Amino acid sequence: MISSQLLNTIQLGVKSLLLHKLRSGLTMLGIIFGVCSVIAMLAIGEGASYEAQERIKRLGSTNIIINSFKPPEQNQDDTSNNRSFEIQYGLTYDDAGRLQRTIPGVLHVMPMRIIRENIRFGRRQEPGQVIGTLSNYPEIQGLEMARGRFISQTDEKHQRNVCVITAGLAQRLFPYQDPLQSTIRVQAIYYQVIGIVRETGTLEQRPQRSQTDGDPVDNNVYIPLSTARSRFGETLVRRNSGSFSAERVELHRIIVKMRDTDAVIAAEPQIKQLLTRFHDQNDYELIVPLQLLREAEATKRMFNIVLGSIAAISLLVGGIGIMNIMLATVTERTREIGVRRALGAKKKDIITQFLIETIVLSIGGGLIGVVLGIVTPLMVSFFTQMVTVVTPWSVILAFGISGLTGVVFGLYPASQAAKLDPIEALRHE
Amino acid sequence: MPDPEAIIEIKQVEKIFQVGEVEVRALRGVDLSIAEGSFVAIMGPSGSGKSTMLNILGCLDRPTRGQYYLGGEDVSQMDDDTLSTVRGKRLGFIFQSYNLIAQLTVIENIQVPLIYQGVELKDYEERCQELAALVGLADRLDHRPTQLSGGQQQRVAIARSLVNDPLMILADEPTGNLDSQTEQEVLEIIEKLNADGKTIVMVTHEDAVAARAQRVVHMRDGVIARDVQN
Numbered sequence: 162m163i164s165s166q167l168l169n170t171i172q173l174g175v176k177s178l179l180l181h182k183l184r185s186g187l188t189m190l191g192i193i194f195g196v197c198s199v200i201a202m203l204a205i206g207e208g209a210s211y212e213a214q215e216r217i218k219r220l221g222s223t224n225i226i227i228n229s230f231k232p233p234e235q236n237q238d239d240t241s242n243n244r245s246f247e248i249q250y251g252l253t254y255d256d257a258g259r260l261q262r263t264i265p266g267v268l269h270v271m272p273m274r275i276i277r278e279n280i281r282f283g284r285r286q287e288p289g290q291v292i293g294t295l296s297n298y299p300e301i302q303g304l305e306m307a308r309g310r311f312i313s314q315t316d317e318k319h320q321r322n323v324c325v326i327t328a329g330l331a332q333r334l335f336p337y338q339d340p341l342q343s344t345i346r347v348q349a350i351y352y353q354v355i356g357i358v359r360e361t362g363t364l365e366q367r368p369q370r371s372q373t374d375g376d377p378v379d380n381n382v383y384i385p386l387s388t389a390r391s392r393f394g395e396t397l398v399r400r401n402s403g404s405f406s407a408e409r410v411e412l413h414r415i416i417v418k419m420r421d422t423d424a425v426i427a428a429e430p431q432i433k434q435l436l437t438r439f440h441d442q443n444d445y446e447l448i449v450p451l452q453l454l455r456e457a458e459a460t461k462r463m464f465n466i467v468l469g470s471i472a473a474i475s476l477l478v479g480g481i482g483i484m485n486i487m488l489a490t491v492t493e494r495t496r497e498i499g500v501r502r503a504l505g506a507k508k509k510d511i512i513t514q515f516l517i518e519t520i521v522l523s524i525g526g527g528l529i530g531v532v533l534g535i536v537t538p539l540m541v542s543f544f545t546q547m548v549t550v551v552t553p554w555s556v557i558l559a560f561g562i563s564g565l566t567g568v569v570f571g572l573y574p575a576s577q578a579a580k581l582d583p584i585e586a587l588r589h590e
Numbered sequence: 591m592p593d594p595e596a597i598i599e600i601k602q603v604e605k606i607f608q609v610g611e612v613e614v615r616a617l618r619g620v621d622l623s624i625a626e627g628s629f630v631a632i633m634g635p636s637g638s639g640k641s642t643m644l645n646i647l648g649c650l651d652r653p654t655r656g657q658y659y660l661g662g663e664d665v666s667q668m669d670d671d672t673l674s675t676v677r678g679k680r681l682g683f684i685f686q687s688y689n690l691i692a693q694l695t696v697i698e699n700i701q702v703p704l705i706y707q708g709v710e711l712k713d714y715e716e717r718c719q720e721l722a723a724l725v726g727l728a729d730r731l732d733h734r735p736t737q738l739s740g741g742q743q744q745r746v747a748i749a750r751s752l753v754n755d756p757l758m759i760l761a762d763e764p765t766g767n768l769d770s771q772t773e774q775e776v777l778e779i780i781e782k783l784n785a786d787g788k789t790i791v792m793v794t795h796e797d798a799v800a801a802r803a804q805r806v807v808h809m810r811d812g813v814i815a816r817d818v819q820n
């Protein structure tokens with residue numbers, strides 16, 4: 162019985178609003194834009210941080226990555242005067258050993274050599290990276306085998322000329338042959354392909370020393386570390402427009418896998434301390450994915466707070482618009498209020514009537530806003546290739562706030578309407 | 591003590607409006623009792639307190655002093671919500687300016703008093719149609735007030751005043767805005783209602799209109815000057 166009365170009131174509210182279609186529509190616009198912008202902005206923000214966070218997560222939240230890098234060449238003149246062609250820098254096998262021995266909570270220490278070279282098969286060749294590493298690399302980097310097997314400890318022990326290549330490289334080098342059991346050539350050495358790994362998002366997918374930009378490359382060749390050491394030596398010679406330089410680097414990267422995330426936090430300063438003791442120049446850098454993830458999350462939180470404030474303001478403006486119109490409506494319909502009071506309406510009936518009108522306005526606007534708010538990010542993704550993620554909670558939040566706006570801003574006009582004296586209201590022209 | 595015969599009994603009713611510093615004494619001690627089924631016209635010069643009295647009789651306003659018994663119940667001390675209920679259940683109103691609700695159709699306007707009774711409108715559909723037929727608007731159910739003439743609008747208002755089957759109908763100059771032709775039609779309907787047993791209290795300026803009532807109460811300066819049976 163009560164619900165049928167409510168239904169009547171809602172019907173009546175819709176009817177009254179339809180009487181002034183343009184006015185109601187314009188009033189709703191405030192809420193529509195408010196709700197739409199909240200959902201769309203959050204979706205775009207969420208999408209942007211989603212990509213970054215996924216990339217960081219793939220680096221492994223329990224990993225600490227230490228990269229060798231060439232120290233700033235402040236004494237370049239000295240070196241050339243000294244005729245010393247060879248620059249030595251970076252991480253060493255000793256560093257790897259020390260890390261394994263002294264840092265508490267270490268599960269694995271994964272030393273790596275990374276050499277940029279052309280990979281050849283017959284006449285074909287592809288620029289790629291030769292990565293010397295150990296047998297448990299896939300486990301630490303979450304690498305999945307597509308076919309065959311990864312490098313084994315025996316391969317490592319016997320410095321075998323075997324390799325595992327990424328799926329992309331396999332496709333480009335072997336469009337017609339079966340890569341497994343074929344041999345590829347790097348410089349003058351042949352390596353037998355024993356496995357293919359899926360394309361991944363590991364750090365090695367990116368060109369060395371530019372972890373945050375550059376196109377991903379998926380031309381990796383994994384070989385045993387010992388093989389890499391003996392085949393390539395530790396000195397790499399580069400020829401650059403006439404002059405040539407030699408760089409001596411033992412390890413290009415060490416990935417330290419920790420027991421858990423707490424251990425990561427504790428280990429970071431210890432690793433830094435340990436490395437500074439044995440490196441008199443700044444020739445390495447630490448990447449802590451967990452830290453990056455936390456930073457990304459903090460940035461996202463900030464972003465959400467800013468968006469939330471913008472949304473709150475736009476909904477506030479929308480709410481004030483509704484209140485304004487409803488106050489005008491109450492004045493305009495004073496006579497009607499008097500008539501209804503004379504015909505038996507109580508104060509609370511009048512309040513309900515006007516409150517429902519504002520709620521219909523705001524919920525109606527909210528619904529349209531939700532639809533637009535879901536469509537807008539889709540359009541954005543479609544036209545800009547940006548990733549957008551519409552989260553359910555943003556929809557619920559925006560819609561809930563729009564409904565709340567209706568109640569909050571409708572209450573005052575409605576109570577003004579109910580306060581009217583029936584006779585005064587009836588006399589109103 | 592209220593007279594059990596009388597549907598309305600007011601005793602020494604005073605109404606004082608406070609306009610700034612000035613007190614306007616619109617009613618200065620009115621005694622009136624109206625028997626069930628009667629047709630009473632209230633006449634008097636402008637400003638004599640006719641509308642003020644009708645508003646009090648219609649429970650739209652409370653007297654400053656004095657008692658008012660409606661059907662034996664003292665309504666002079668009731669609170670706002672109870673007065674609303676009394677108006678909704680026991681009284682019907684006809685106004686000079688029709689006062690239909692613009693966004694509603696004829697049939698919906700007739701239903702308005704029912705909304706506040708908390709009844710199922712579906713159960714009353716037939717009754718509303720009968721009432722529309724009674725005032726000769728059976729073929730105009732879905733029209734809006736703006737699509738009707740003044741006389742037709744007033745007839746909708748009459749149907750609306752009847753929908754809750756009230757004890758009494760109160761009309762403040764119901765024919766004041768109508769030409770003499772439609773005035774006759776409206777008065778005929780009102781007379782017919784009275785003939786069917788409805789109590790009617792009607793304010794009017796015109797002797798010809800008042801002449802159709804059984805009793806005419808003349809007011810002057812907030813008191814009853816004369817009370818004549820036709």
Ligand SMILES: Nc1ncnc2c1ncn2[C@@H]1O[C@H](COP(=O)(O)OP(=O)(O)OP(=O)(O)O)[C@@H](O)[C@H]1O
Pocket residue numbers: 607608609614615616634635636637638639640641642643
């Ligand atoms: N709300 C009010 N505030 C102040 N004074 C009022 C109010 N209502 C009525 N009055 C005064 O009370 C007196 C009686 O008014 P009322 O409306 O009852 O007269 P009336 O007999 O209906 O006149 P008319 O024939 O012109 O309608 C008038 O002097 C009027 O000014």
Ligand SMILES: [Mg+2]
Pocket residue numbers: 640641642
């Ligand atoms: Mg009057």
